Amino acid sequence: MLDVPAPWRDEGALRALVPRVLAGLVRRGEDFDAAEDALQEALLEALRVWPEHPPRDPRAWLTTVATRRLVDARRSEAARNRREQAMYAAPRPDGTEAGDDTLFLLFCCCHPDLAPASQVALTLRAVGGLSTREIAEAFYVPEATMAQRIGRAKRTVRGRSLDRPGDLAVVLRVLYLVYAAGHTGRVDLTAEAIRLARQLTLATGEPEARGLLALMLLNHARLPARLDGEGRIVTLDRQDRGRWDTREIAEGVRILQSALAGQTAQRPPGRYQIEAAIAALHDDAASAEETDWPQILAWYDDLVGLSGDPVRQDPAAVLGRAVAVGHVLGAAAGLRETDRLRAVIGDRHRWYAVRAHLHELGADLPAAAGAYAEAAQRATNVAERDHLIRQAARCRAGVPGWRSRPG
Structure with missing residues (x-):
């Protein structure tokens, strides 16, 4: 900018x-x-x-x-x-047109003639306002590569009629990526994504649009507690839940309930509704120890069931499920789940971070310290890397985080 x-x-x-x-x-x-x-x-x-x-x-x-x-x-x-x-x-323009302009541009960027990767990149550039370098960093590609991708996207839509909206599923995915970019520190993008999602729920009766809005609100409600006074990451189990925005949580739950009310066996909840349900269960717990992990595990089972090959197509979901398994069935059971994932995603920092959390859950602090250190070496985000280093140091010092649940 x-x-x-x-x-x-x-x-x-x-x-x-x-x-x-x-x-x-x-x-x-x-x-x-x-x-x-x-x-x-x-x-x-x-x-x-x-x-x-x-x-x-x-x-x-x-x-x-x-x-x-x-x-x-x-x-x-x-x-x-x-x-x-x-x-x-x-x-x-009158108030209605002014309110719809950004949403109109969002659908233009999701033009059906564009490849999905180009739709996302062009939207983040034109609607989200990110620089080419920022988008490249988000996709872990060189800036020159992303500049070429955005340039191709512009050439593709050049001279074409922009009256055919993009697929709603793509629009929802792009909106969530804009929202996720906001959580790396660009709070204005988070608010903009929520604003656009509100407009989208008014423009369509699709339950997944409401599911996405609910997910954003339920996660955004925890934003004030995500960092400490020195700007360091505070994990969910250690956050001051009194700082969570209860009004946003209540609104998110209401929207989620309205989305789920219309679902049937023939039309089950989609990804954003399921993720919102998981977020709602976390938000509903008065403390980390009171989290309804069996319910969360059930929702994760539904989430991984949406993908034909969840390990490759949705690694975040399978890792989240491994954590839930650890809390419900014991740390050893959760670690066995991660063992099955080693060949495909065992080189990612989140795999090591989940292993560290499960080792700590099983009261094996030395193993947890080693896994946190491995995760820190692979992390690309500076704040996250520093957090993982602190977690490793805490475990080496013998200071537990979660209450242990031996497997």
């Missing part, structure tokens, strides 16, 4: 404004790639003009300047005259 001088240094406000301006240009029929380029030029102009002459309506100003850039690029007198008339009209 461009560094806009005061009084326009509010990155969150710009992240909300830019996709709406871009959506407005695309909605009017502008080419996606050309519209984004024109908007970038308008932002550069804003850097020069706004500090001394801030506009009363930033969105209309950016729309007007971007429109002028599009007109100039065409080098056509007739097109220039038509666009300048529209430009000086300073478009001001």
